[in-house]
Amino acid sequence: MLDRLRNEAINNNSNVKIKQAIAVKHTITRLYYEQTLSNLDLGRQLFMTPPSVTSILNSLIKEGIVEMKGRGYSNGGRKPMLYGLVPDFGYILSIDMDQYYTKMAIFNMHNINVTPIKTFHLRLNNERSTFDILVSEIHSLIEISTIDTSKILGIGLSMPGFVNTQLGVNFTFLNFGNEKPFRTLIEEEFGMPVFIENDASVLAIAENKFGLAKGVKNALVLKMSWGVGLGLILNGHLYRGHAGLAGEFSHIPIVDSEIICSCGKQGCLETETSALVVAKLAKEGIRNGKISSLQGMVNDDLDKIEAEMVVKAANMGDQYSVQILSIIGYKLGKGIAILMHLFNPELIVLGGNMAKANQFLTIPIQQALNKYCIPLIQENTRIVVSKLDENGGLLGAVAMVFDNIFVEKVK
Amino acid sequence: MLDRLRNEAINNNSNVKIKQAIAVKHTITRLYYEQTLSNLDLGRQLFMTPPSVTSILNSLIKEGIVEMKGRGYSNGGRKPMLYGLVPDFGYILSIDMDQYYTKMAIFNMHNINVTPIKTFHLRLNNERSTFDILVSEIHSLIEISTIDTSKILGIGLSMPGFVNTQLGVNFTFLNFGNEKPFRTLIEEEFGMPVFIENDASVLAIAENKFGLAKGVKNALVLKMSWGVGLGLILNGHLYRGHAGLAGEFSHIPIVDSEIICSCGKQGCLETETSALVVAKLAKEGIRNGKISSLQGMVNDDLDKIEAEMVVKAANMGDQYSVQILSIIGYKLGKGIAILMHLFNPELIVLGGNMAKANQFLTIPIQQALNKYCIPLIQENTRIVVSKLDENGGLLGAVAMVFDNIFVEKVK
DNA sequence: AATTACTTTTAAAATTATTTTAAAAACTTT
């Protein structure tokens, strides 16, 4: 069964078998996302009668994929039997990379990590040695987990950069010329399906499945860290665009300045709103005589100032830090106004490590929206700060793998 | 059958009946969009075996919905029987409104108008009398068509303004306070389903079904006329946003100027790129001494200059008009660069009456993209000028009604 | 504590739908 699902060999089978396979996948998916469901619950969701659901559940129980989870609530009548996934019928290996650090862990079908979350320094670039380190770290993670490779459903990789999920290529990082796509290299190394996705998109998946945007049809998720990434949930699905490059919010040309962006262009939003800019503004300001508790935090070695410190200082009452965040927030708000006019989302989730600035960003953002947004559009959109912790990316990558195997395939 | 489809009373029926109904709708939809298909073609598209398709087709033939259309091509073997919709099994009444003129006609199931296309002056506003005129014009159209009301599947309305399709409300026009939504008023008047949609979205549907964006998964359609409307086809479907307000490209804040936009804000793209601005620039320039053949076209009565004349003059070689369009195009291009970064579309279609400016707009747009767009994104997007004629809106509204009845319901 | 009413679950029968099989029909190519 597992092999069948993993290799997806439903090729020249009959239509009926395809439909049955779909029903089975639906069942597993519902149980994965809602933990436990009764026979009737499943029937309602999948348009099946109780006997049909029973037959699917029984075969899944026989195969060790589903188990009974005790009885649920009833308001007068027999209590329904609840069914759930057997937590270790399969595992997903999740990897969350940023420019400097990589995190990874193996998760079971209850979304619980069965290995510790392993973090290590890894500078993302296009060198083969970086790839080799990544591979050996994955190998060692699998080894210490003592999980049989055949039980790992797939590997999910969240990465910054221009990622084309379908091709399995990251054009920005770990791109070694014209040979096989990055994803294929990993797939051949480990003999299991691999899915890569842009980090902001993964965060959007995480919010849409487990966070504040759970079940929301149209949501934008901003990942505010080195740059500003944008993940899009539109019509209930992740939106990737034609070549997987949608959501390049960081580089929309809306700034009137001479600064050249890392992408080579002028006028990118990123030149005025990223974490790098926060740190830069703080350094410059203090050098020009501004008073701030940041000085003390770095023992007057201003080069050590980082954006996260500014956020921390603001949260501790440092007025100059508040002021910097306010400037950044207002500029970001102007960018968000553009997003709201184009996407008219129900919800915007602010995520990434800069989101800890909370009201120091949200208030100036709202001020900018008051100025730049058509009221009718503004009224229809809520802006919230993510409640997912720093492992949101890992969770999102897990869900991404699950969806690729059980819901809708990209590749 | 028709009544069943129109009233969609598939409520407490069994799952099997629902699935059958879906197969029937799918069949009708494929025949609608592809004119004729063989038994095997349909089977391939709908995952059904020949006997299953036969039984559906036979019942549809018996009900007068489908008919045989002769035999198709075969490269060695029996020629397949082609099936198509009976053109007059149902009709759709389509209305395309802009700020000043309204067009309407009744179309059969082959997308051919069975009445002449009727155009009349109607200034869009929020007065009840405007509504009354619209209603009486629809009545008279139905009357001269001599079509039985029960054979009209529905009415499709394309309108400028902030349209919420689900609620059936246009917040900008024909909005009479707190009573019933506009759509309901029309529905009650004519006793048939009514669907309203923003004009740019309708144009996007038209391009996606019949135009250059046919079958394209991710396409943006710009309607360049009084303002600049944006219709979005994302993941193969029209994207409306949470409250139906997505695509407000006209009012994104990216301009540094003091001009107050019609929406009340400053800095809207519309203040620098709409047809109104084209006319304004032309008038101002000529008053300040620019030489142009436009002067002759209006007998020196500069107030009569309209954007369409500038386009015409440019097409006839007038250098000043070319220059104006070039300025507008470049600014529009900067806005399009933003769209490309956010949506990463496969295709951008330039439509609306200003699209006749063709290369006078596309060349400066490309210049702007060269400057403002990340090459990787630019490489993946084609920009083309619409080939639909001035009745594209009517066609789009027809397809919108069809899709609402046979494919996916919005309301 | 027993009864009633209600919900969930299962098993068997009945129904219905789909696929398979095989043959016939229609056509092209050799």
Next chain:
DNA sequence: AAAGTTTTTAAAATAATTTTAAAAGTAATT
């Protein structure tokens, strides 16, 4: 004209789903 293809249909076989009815389990009521 014969051989080979493709489409189409009809009948038989198979498989799935629903219906029906009964059983099991629980809460509320008497």
